[in-house]
Amino acid sequence: MPGPAGVVQMDKASYEQICRILGEKRSFLQGDVACAYGALLAGCDFFAGYPITPATETAETLARLMPRLGGAFVQMEDEIASIAAVIGASWAGSRSLTATSGPGFSLMQENIGYACMSETPCVIVNVQRSGPSTGQPTEPAQGDMMQTRWGSHGDYEIIALAPNSVQECLDMTLLAFNLAEEYRNPVVVLTDGEVGHMREKVILPEYDEIAFTARRQPTVAPADYLPFQSVDESLVPPMATFGTAYRTYVTGLTHKESGLPTTDDAVAHTRLITRLVEKITRHRVELTRVEEQFLDDAEVAVIVYGITSRVALNAVRTLRQQGVKAGYLRLIGIWPFPEEKVRQLGERVSRIIVPEMNLGQLVHRIRELVPDSCQVSALPSIGGRVHLPAEISSALMTDRKSPEPEGQHHV
Amino acid sequence: MKLSQTETPPEDCCEDSNHRLHKYLRQETLPTTFCVGCGCGTVLGAFAQAVDELSLPPEEIVMVTGIGCSSWIPSPYFKADTLHTTHGRALAFATGVKVMLPRMKVIVIAGDGDIAGIGGNHLIHAARRNIDLTVFMVNNWNYGMTGGQMSPTTPQGALTTTSPYHNVEPPLKAAELVAAAGANYVSRWTTYHVFPLAEAMQYAISKKGFSFVEIIAQCPVSYGKMVNMRSGSDFLNLYRDTSIRIEQARELSEEELVDKIVVGKLVERDAEEYVTKLYQVNSEQSAHKE
Known part of the structure; x- marks a missing residue:
C-alpha cells in the first residue's frame, strides 16, 4: 500500500507523470481547477474537503486526478473534519490541501489556529463568496480578508495570497505549498467566486520553473531533537513527521521546545508566541508580493x-x-x-x-x-x-x- | 502484571523504573496529573499492558487525542508520536494520519464529552467508513476537566453542576451507536474489569477496521462530588454490582436493563476497511492511466 515514508519530493519523473495526467501544456480552465493543478504540481498528495459552492470544482478535480497519481482524496463529513484531516496528513509527511468557501472557512478557524500553534504546513484555498452566513453562495466577494488574519482566537500570523487570474490560481497555489513548508505554517489562497469560476488560458510551468521546497528534517538523533526549537535565524524548526521514530509530541496547548505542555508559564508562552509571530513578520520583505x-x-x-x-x-x-x-x-x-x-x-x-x-x-x-x-x-x-x-x-x-x-x- | 487501583496518590510509582511497562511512558511527565481515585491511570496501565502483550513497538504507533482528562492518558504520558488535537476532532485528525501512514497503528484515546459529545458526528462517520483506527472512549459520565458538568453520557436523573436539580436527558449509548454505524469491533468494559479490559484493548488494536472500546471509568472528584461518591472504590463497587455480561443482557427487557452497565463484545465483523479500499481505487486507476 502506498503512502509516503518520509517527505514528498518532486523529481523530474514525478513532474512528467503529473503533466501527463494534466494533459495539454496550454489549456482553458476554471480558477478552481487551476488551484487543483497548482496543488498537484506542488507535490500535493492529500486532499480532504467538503462540497461547497463556489469551491467544489477543486475537490471534484482532485477526486478525479489524485488517485491516478497515487495520492489520497478524502471527502470528510464537514469542514472542521476536513482541515483536521489535512493537519493530520501533514504530520504523516504529506503535502495537504483543503478548499472551501466562507461558511466552511468559518468552521475551520479553530483548527487553523491549531495549525499555527503546532506549526503544521498545510494549504487552504478559500474561494470567497458573499456573506455573512449563507449569504449569496454563487456570488463572489472579498469578505474574508480580515477573517483570514484574525479568524482564530489568540495571537498568530498567517500567510495569504490573492490571485487575480486563473493562471495565478495555479501559480499561487503551487507557491502556497512551498511557503507552507518553508515557514511551517498554514497558507491561505484567497480567491473568490469570480476568479474561481471564470475560465482563462493556463500554461503549465516547466519543470525548471517550479521551485520545490521540501520539508526540513531534523539532523539530530531522536533523543536530541526538540520539535519546537528554532535552530537558526529563520526561527522555523525542522519537522520530524510521524512514523520516523522521533516519537514527536504535538499539542495545541502552550508548549516547551520539547513539545510538552506548559500551561501556566507566562515566560514560556511569550517565548513561543513571539517566535511563531516573528518567524513570519521577520520575513515580511521576502513575503511581499505586489x-x-x-x-x-x-x-x-x-x-x-x-x-x-x-x-x-x-x-x-x-x-x-x-x-x-x-x-x-x-x-x-x-x-x-x-x-x-x-x-x-x-x-x-x-x-x-x-x-x-x-x-x-x-x-x-x-x-x-x-x-x-x-x-x-x-x-x-x-x-x-x-x-x-x-x-x-x-x-x-x-x-x-x-x-x-x-x-x-x-x- | 501490576495494575493497582490505589486510593492514595501513587507518588512513588514513577520511581519504579524497573516496572516492565515503565518504558512506555514519558518519564519527564510523571507523576500524572490525574486526581486521587481517577480511572485514567487504570486505563493507561491497561493500554500499556495491551501494547506490551502485542510486542508492538511504540515507534509504530501514532496516538491521537482530543481535549479533556482522558485525552491526557496518552498525551503526554505514553511515549509515541502524539497529536493532541482540538476538542472533539481527534478522529478527523486521525483519519488524515491513517490515510497517509497506513503502516502505523493509529490509536485514539479520549473522553465521552470529546468523542460522543462535540465530536459525535466524526464518530459516526469514522465508524461508517470503517477506517482502521482504534478508539478507546473513556466514559466518566461527565465533563471532568471543567469541573463536573453533565455530558451526553450522564445518567438520567444524575446531579451535575449543570444539572443541579437532576439531569432530564437520557444518556447516549455510544457503543451501540458505533456498532450500528458499521464498526468492525465494539466492546464495553469498566475499570473494575481490568483484565478483560486490557484483553479487549489488545484485541481492538489488532483488529482491522474501526474498533471501539467504551471504557466506563470513575471520576470521583468532579462527578462524584455531586452524587456523593467521593472515592474511586465507590465507583468500582457500583460497576461490579451493576454490570452485566452482554450474553445475559440479551435475555432481559429494556426495563430490566435500566441502570445496568452492559459489558462485553457488542459486535465483531470483518468488513473491508476504508484505507485499503481507497488505495485499491488508486491501483485500478494507475493500471489504465498510461
Whole structure:
C-alpha cells in the first residue's frame, strides 16, 4: 500500500507523470481547477474537503486526478473534519490541501489556529463568496480578508495570497505549498467566486520553473531533537513527521521546545508566541508580493487585490489616456501585510482609493500605514457585483470632501 | 502484571523504573496529573499492558487525542508520536494520519464529552467508513476537566453542576451507536474489569477496521462530588454490582436493563476497511492511466 515514508519530493519523473495526467501544456480552465493543478504540481498528495459552492470544482478535480497519481482524496463529513484531516496528513509527511468557501472557512478557524500553534504546513484555498452566513453562495466577494488574519482566537500570523487570474490560481497555489513548508505554517489562497469560476488560458510551468521546497528534517538523533526549537535565524524548526521514530509530541496547548505542555508559564508562552509571530513578520520583505504599474509619477493611486484589480487596472489605464497621473498597486501577498510598499506609496500620492468587494477591510490596514497627508477612501461593492472601471476612475478623481457618488457608502 | 487501583496518590510509582511497562511512558511527565481515585491511570496501565502483550513497538504507533482528562492518558504520558488535537476532532485528525501512514497503528484515546459529545458526528462517520483506527472512549459520565458538568453520557436523573436539580436527558449509548454505524469491533468494559479490559484493548488494536472500546471509568472528584461518591472504590463497587455480561443482557427487557452497565463484545465483523479500499481505487486507476 502506498503512502509516503518520509517527505514528498518532486523529481523530474514525478513532474512528467503529473503533466501527463494534466494533459495539454496550454489549456482553458476554471480558477478552481487551476488551484487543483497548482496543488498537484506542488507535490500535493492529500486532499480532504467538503462540497461547497463556489469551491467544489477543486475537490471534484482532485477526486478525479489524485488517485491516478497515487495520492489520497478524502471527502470528510464537514469542514472542521476536513482541515483536521489535512493537519493530520501533514504530520504523516504529506503535502495537504483543503478548499472551501466562507461558511466552511468559518468552521475551520479553530483548527487553523491549531495549525499555527503546532506549526503544521498545510494549504487552504478559500474561494470567497458573499456573506455573512449563507449569504449569496454563487456570488463572489472579498469578505474574508480580515477573517483570514484574525479568524482564530489568540495571537498568530498567517500567510495569504490573492490571485487575480486563473493562471495565478495555479501559480499561487503551487507557491502556497512551498511557503507552507518553508515557514511551517498554514497558507491561505484567497480567491473568490469570480476568479474561481471564470475560465482563462493556463500554461503549465516547466519543470525548471517550479521551485520545490521540501520539508526540513531534523539532523539530530531522536533523543536530541526538540520539535519546537528554532535552530537558526529563520526561527522555523525542522519537522520530524510521524512514523520516523522521533516519537514527536504535538499539542495545541502552550508548549516547551520539547513539545510538552506548559500551561501556566507566562515566560514560556511569550517565548513561543513571539517566535511563531516573528518567524513570519521577520520575513515580511521576502513575503511581499505586489504588482506595481504607473506608480513612478503617480499623484493618485488605487490599492487593489483579487478580481477587482482587473477592472482597476482598466480604470487606471483610461485615466492615463486622459492625462491623469493615476497609479496601480496590486497586493498579491495579503498577509503578512506588505507594509513598506503601502507606506511608501502613501508618502508619494495625495489620494488612495481602495476598491474592495466588502464594506471596507484592508482599507483600515492601509489607513494605519499612510501619513495624514494622503486621503484614503474605501470603495465598497457588495452583493456579488464586481466594480465597474468607471466607478474606480471616478473615485480616483473625486476629492474625499466632495459628496459621495450615489449608492456608495463612505467607510 | 501490576495494575493497582490505589486510593492514595501513587507518588512513588514513577520511581519504579524497573516496572516492565515503565518504558512506555514519558518519564519527564510523571507523576500524572490525574486526581486521587481517577480511572485514567487504570486505563493507561491497561493500554500499556495491551501494547506490551502485542510486542508492538511504540515507534509504530501514532496516538491521537482530543481535549479533556482522558485525552491526557496518552498525551503526554505514553511515549509515541502524539497529536493532541482540538476538542472533539481527534478522529478527523486521525483519519488524515491513517490515510497517509497506513503502516502505523493509529490509536485514539479520549473522553465521552470529546468523542460522543462535540465530536459525535466524526464518530459516526469514522465508524461508517470503517477506517482502521482504534478508539478507546473513556466514559466518566461527565465533563471532568471543567469541573463536573453533565455530558451526553450522564445518567438520567444524575446531579451535575449543570444539572443541579437532576439531569432530564437520557444518556447516549455510544457503543451501540458505533456498532450500528458499521464498526468492525465494539466492546464495553469498566475499570473494575481490568483484565478483560486490557484483553479487549489488545484485541481492538489488532483488529482491522474501526474498533471501539467504551471504557466506563470513575471520576470521583468532579462527578462524584455531586452524587456523593467521593472515592474511586465507590465507583468500582457500583460497576461490579451493576454490570452485566452482554450474553445475559440479551435475555432481559429494556426495563430490566435500566441502570445496568452492559459489558462485553457488542459486535465483531470483518468488513473491508476504508484505507485499503481507497488505495485499491488508486491501483485500478494507475493500471489504465498510461
